Amino acid sequence: MPDTSHAPTSVTRKDLFDLPEGVIYLDGNSLGPLPKSVPARTQEMISGEWGEMLIRGWNQADWFTQPGRVGDRVGALIGAPESSVVMGDTLSIKVYQALAAALAMRPGRRVVLSDSGNFPTDLYMARGLLETLGQGHELRVVAPEEAAGAIDEDVAAVMLTEVDYRTGRRHDMDAITRTAQDAGAVMIWDLAHSAGAVPVDLGGSGCEFAVGCTYKYLNGGPGAPAFIYVRPDLADGARPALQGWMGHGAPFAFDLDYRPAGGIERMRVGTPPVIQMTALEEALRVWDGVSMTDVRAAAVALMEQFIEEVEARCPQLSLASPRDPGQRGSQVSFRFAEGYAAMQALIDRGVIGDFRAPDIMRFGFTPLYLDSGDVSAAVDVLEEVLSQELWRDAKYQARSAVT
């Protein structure tokens, strides 16, 4: 019998997911698994809506309003009020939109502050925007622990990812937001590793912008649409640098001049990906009646169990994540010089985590479909791979193009 003393089981709903047999999936922080009801709903949308309604689906099946409707569902999981979140594009695009709008609010300042724990695409998009602006903005990238202290009155916008994609280290969203705003800077949070993983109170935080993706803890499928939040009092004035027709006040008037829609709808850009949006909308149903506080408590219990067992049974690894669960998202990372090969050996045995250069083995904890028994079973395999040095096998050493 697995030891079930650590994890509350009340949030576990494995029956709602289609997990392959023999797999313990510790990579929901990278790509969430398939919720069972998604294939049928997607099929219905493709055959019954696209196939039967054809162009009429934009009205009859409410495709046109779907990005806002799904935005409200995501918003409910991150403490955002109704009509403050809209879906579309990718997280990279949403970062660009948020930062462009933020900089337009602080025309006299020239620094964008971020940290080296931010996901690289956020930094890339920011650099591209600053170059396009050509106004001499500087992207200042500091160590994560120095971020709060580096906020000064030159800073136009602070742009951070709450949970570090490698280590799981978690920023104090409320404190940093206050520090940024006290210095007159605009705050942008990337919630890629937060939405569906930790309780977020966007409304309470007071931050101006937030963005995130939905293919990790929200299980929307590979390439699921991203989201953007604009604080409601600012939305009517926010500048949509990527001003596409779906964000126009009257998209079907086909005016030659752009006039942004009121509120968050102006952050829409082009025609939304209806198939992908429908898969996401269906996937979000697994959250019906789930409390993020309960999810978090269960995730913390799973992580504490994992750390305890790994440290007891796998002395080859060293903890890369903060030990204090309050300073960590929903993943645990360990350093191991042969981490790449060890992760391949684990995956080959059905325990799926992932690897991030140079030496990070990442494990995501998602109590909707993981329980304490899974954690123990995963550590059994990890111990076997490490104690028997199974990672030495040449087939685990060869790197693939994409990891």
Add this chain to the structure above:
Amino acid sequence: MPDTSHAPTSVTRKDLFDLPEGVIYLDGNSLGPLPKSVPARTQEMISGEWGEMLIRGWNQADWFTQPGRVGDRVGALIGAPESSVVMGDTLSIKVYQALAAALAMRPGRRVVLSDSGNFPTDLYMARGLLETLGQGHELRVVAPEEAAGAIDEDVAAVMLTEVDYRTGRRHDMDAITRTAQDAGAVMIWDLAHSAGAVPVDLGGSGCEFAVGCTYKYLNGGPGAPAFIYVRPDLADGARPALQGWMGHGAPFAFDLDYRPAGGIERMRVGTPPVIQMTALEEALRVWDGVSMTDVRAAAVALMEQFIEEVEARCPQLSLASPRDPGQRGSQVSFRFAEGYAAMQALIDRGVIGDFRAPDIMRFGFTPLYLDSGDVSAAVDVLEEVLSQELWRDAKYQARSAVT
């Protein structure tokens, strides 16, 4: 028996499409119908790839390379060489990328030339970019017939849609490209209403950039990914203003600094929408073995038949499209003051076209799934709606939010 004297039938492959019974679909220029094999393939991707492979799908199912692979298939339909087209995002985003790259090639010039027949989102995105650049660029919008004559040595980039979304009027791509380049301007073509509709020889035209969508004549489904073409000799130097991680030279190295990939791959931005991309990839199979020249000849025959029959039987309408098929894409538009209501009455009777303000009734001709009998049957219904003034019914006069 329908009259089949006008249209060559060799390209008709209705059996490959899932068209609702009793519908004559003349709106493939807005949203193409469902190819029959798409539901099963999409299902296989969702359950067999996402569900079973989980994160491993990026390698095992080649999701990572899919945007380039599908780009090559689209490229083959528009005369683009291998590895010069990549898929992703929406047409609006691709317009932004192309124009940003074009302007970076002409730093000394300050005019972007477009025309009032361009799709509005192209103009909106351009205005947003020029405002972001803040260098005093002017977006000069002229009448379509004045576009070529308005190209002068102040023009950095000429940005036009080949086929007008309202009237079907078609620009002379080769001639305008030459005029633009003779004046030292960069040429950007939007092929939204061209790809899959008319033969396009991108390589032969010599234009620097092209963009387009795939949910119209390419039948990729609502919100299918867009494409961007960069002339191969320019791709390694093109500036990707939207520099996301998927366009990085080594996306999984997670460098903090951006270094663009070689060639067209740098125009990728964020994580690609794999479900939607898979639907498109499958949909493109209906083009296997099809010659665009044959498609075009068949479409012209259908359009000539339609114009002839409408003008003979529906004197209430006046042709809004060019009479010369050589100056027209694959749609025919008629003006009618009560066009909105008349179109609703048509749709109610299974003849689906669409309406564009203020008075345009649009009909798209797509010989892969339309034949001469369909054209005659559609005109029968149109004649009935107009001669009996069925459009007067109140239910057809009420406007919906989205048309």
